[in-house]
Amino acid sequence: MSDPTVRALRLLSLLQTHQFWSGPELAERLSVSQRTLRRDFDRLRELGYRISAAPGVTGGYRLEASSALPPLLVDEDEAVAIAVGLRTAALHGLTDGEQTSLRALAKLEQVLPRNLRRRVNALQTHTMPAAWGEQPRVAADVLAQLALACRDQERVRFRYTARTGEESSRLVEPHSLVPQGHRWYLIAWDITRDDWRLFRIDRLEDLRRTGVRAQPRQLPTEDAAQFLNSALSATSDRYEMLLRLYMDRDRFEARFRHWGRGAFESQKGVMDWNIQGSTPEELLAYLFWLPEDVEWELHSDDPEVRSAAMRFRDRLDRAFQD
Amino acid sequence: MSDPTVRALRLLSLLQTHQFWSGPELAERLSVSQRTLRRDFDRLRELGYRISAAPGVTGGYRLEASSALPPLLVDEDEAVAIAVGLRTAALHGLTDGEQTSLRALAKLEQVLPRNLRRRVNALQTHTMPAAWGEQPRVAADVLAQLALACRDQERVRFRYTARTGEESSRLVEPHSLVPQGHRWYLIAWDITRDDWRLFRIDRLEDLRRTGVRAQPRQLPTEDAAQFLNSALSATSDRYEMLLRLYMDRDRFEARFRHWGRGAFESQKGVMDWNIQGSTPEELLAYLFWLPEDVEWELHSDDPEVRSAAMRFRDRLDRAFQD
DNA sequence: GTCATGCGGTCAGATCCTGTCCGCATGGTC
DNA sequence: GACCATGCGGACAGGATCTGACCGCATGAC
Incomplete structure (x- = not known):
């Protein structure tokens, strides 16, 4: 315990678990004299941490x-909570650039012991789903692992189920993760196909890291979002509807952030948002995210979407029939 | 830069931003010889961090x-994301004991520079709301501050609006934060009233920490949850309804965790959940959290609740009228 | 085989760290 | 106003450490 480095870390850790500590108490815990303790504090202060003291x-x-963020010393439970x-933040796009949560997540995942990762996964699946129709619910752990792999250009292997239902095994070099309308996509260089490919991460199973680093590659498009758009426009989801919102662009963006990427302002104060999904319920789930004071209209020729909506309406109706 | 302590921290930090680093590169960055670098790694390994290396x-x-979690070195953006x-996790009760997120949050909030805290607040209010009727949306920052104060038994001051609409200024010693049905409550010793009080945190404004530590006090009940229950049963919210869910207790609990605290199994496979709220929309918002495959019934004599439900139904109806 | 990399031993000199002793300042309490 | 617990920082001396330089060796990829 007499190593100054250890002490510095333990000191920071102690200071993070309780707000106030007295000198004699700390000195005793660290088995050093109070003088040395004071010197340790000096050192920390020199490192930029603001440690105040009162007699x-x-x-x-x-x-x-202070301006410098001290290293966060967390215990296991706290790590799980973080x-x-x-993961939830990343999945739901709560932060600025969604990439930030991923970056932080990558840091944590890298050092998260396996048993803790299991706990995180267990908790995550018990989470409140994003909305009514059970929804993606997938792959928060996959997302986390992929974030790590993208950061390090580490090759990964997985099984992938294409939209056609065809399964295949893939070996790819991950490039980036991009969210789009409630979904996450992985852009990666597919090694066996020798070309860029787009993967929906909720269709991806049995992810394995290979431990092999790859050279960074240049995307064929300017950025990842562009790649996603061009790749997506080539395919299409099974169900779709047009949601027209009477709100202006600023408010829309403040509200929906990257989820609303596909939307555009068709007239001033009117946002048209084309929504795709693989089940009708998934489409309808969007409705529950709308602010109450915004007028909206829905357009869909699809009888299945229509009937899903009617089903929910009837349920509500029935509930108040009594 | 020649202080071993600084180097240890920087090394951990670097190792967290990229997965792989070569010796010469690190040595150059830290301005030390490679030999010293190796010695630094030895030290870290002795501290319990598993650092692997490959030639x-x-x-x-x-x-x-490894089993030891290294100190998390995060930059500003990442701190905000965390x-x-x-906060979101705490608000929605995603983790084990909801107290864990609060503890981790307290650690972070304690050292979060003011400008970052502002960013966190800004982001949080742009978050997707929990559900349709705009909902609490309150007080994630207040929650965070209170968590910190509870941990340290630090007296706080705030303005409080009672259910009667009466405003008052309070000086209290926070004891604990308890969630209950989409809401958070603060249990605290009210100094001016010289008694224990319960506060709804979404009614609390203008929170200020005083910097004064208090002696820990003994709650009059066995635990905080008990206190909350007895205090709550004395009051009641303006609107209420009974939600009957046809699902068994285990599934209910896995699904709703502490939100569902007020519920009980009235018959086998039937959960009765009495829901209170201060607006009709708030009550209805619960419906959107229900899994699609669960049958439910609603009972409410309140015409206002009924009409709010009908309003949403009509909206849905109208949307598909075209 | 070759190259880039990681590993660990040894040495000498410079640097630091620590406990002890001291007098001083500050805030709360009686 | 006195008293106590606490925090502050200078000085000193002995011992522990840290560092760079040098070495030969092992390993993995190409």
Whole structure:
């Protein structure tokens, strides 16, 4: 315990679990003299951490907010909580550039012991689903692993079920993860096909990291979003509908962030949002995300979408029939 | 840069941003010889971090998952992402004991620079709301601050709007935060009233920490949940309805976790859930969380609840009228 | 085989870290 | 206002450490 490095870490850790600590108490815990403790604090302060101290019986040391973020020392439970939070945030696109949560997640996943990862997965599947129709629910763990692989250009292997239902085994070099309308896609260089491919991550199973690093490759398009768009326009999902929202672009964007990428302002104050999905319920689930004070219209020629909507309406109706 | 402590931290940080690093590269970045670098790795390994290394041109150093979680070194964006994730997780009760996210959150909030906290708040309010009727949306930041205060028994001040609409200014010693049916409550010792009080955190404004530590106090009940129940049963919310779900207790619990605390199994395979809220929309929002394959019934004598439901039904109806 | 890389031993000199001793300042309490 | 617990920082000396330089060796990819 007499190594200054260890002490520095333990000190930061202790300061993070309680706000206030008295000198004698800390000195005793670390088995050093109080003088040395003070010197340790000096060192930390030099490193940019703001540690304030107050004399007197209610005083003590305390780590304050400063510009430098101290290393976060978390225990296992907390790590699990953070991982779950980040995965959820990434899945639902809560942060700025969605890539940020992924980056943080990659850091954590890299060092998350296997048993903790299992706990995270277990928790995640018990999570409230995003909305009514059970929804993707997939692949938060896959997302996390892929984020890590993208960051490190590490080749991965997985089984993939194409839209046609055809299964295949893939070996790819992940390039990036891109969200699009409630879904995540992986853009990767498919090694056996020797070409760029797009994968829906909820169709991806049995992901394995290979441990092999690859050279970075240049995407054929300017950026990942562009690639996604061109690749997506070539295919199409089974169900679709047009949702017209009477709100202006700014508000729409503040509200829907990257989920709303496919939408455009057809007239001033009117956003047209073309929504695709593989089940009718998935489409309808969008409706529950709409703010209450926004007028909307729905257009769909598909009788199945229509009947799913009517089913829910009837259910509501029946509930109040009594 | 020649301080071993600094180097240890920077090394951990670097190892977290990329998976692989070559020795010469690291040595150059840290301005030390490769020999010293190796000694640094030895030290880290002694501290329990598993750092593997491979020779050869594709080799390099790499931080692996081990039982000891290394200190998480995050940049500003990542800290924001983590904070948002944790707040969301806490608000929605995604983790084990919901207290875990709060604990992790407290650690982070304690050191989160003010400008970052602002960003977190900004993001949080742009988040997808929990459901249709705009809902609580409150107070993720308040929750975070209170978690910190509870941990440290730090007195706080705030303005509180009672259910009667009466405003008052409070000075309390926070004891614990307890979630209950989509809401969070603060249990605290009210200093001016000289008694235990229960506060709904979405009614709490203008929270200020005082920096004054208090002595821990003994709750009058065995635990916080009990206190909450007895305090809540004394009051009641404006609107209420009974939701009857045809699912068994296990499934219910796996699904709703602590949100469903008020529910009980009235017959085998039937859960009765009494839901309160301050607006009719808030009640209805619960419906959208129900799994699609579960049958439910609703009972409410309240005409307002009924008409809110009908309003949404009509909206759906109208949408498919075309 | 060749190359880039990681590993660990040894040495000497410079650097640091630590505990002890000191007097001082500050905040809360009686 | 006195008292106590606490935090602060200078000085010092002995011991522990850290570092760079040098070495030969092992390993993995091409």
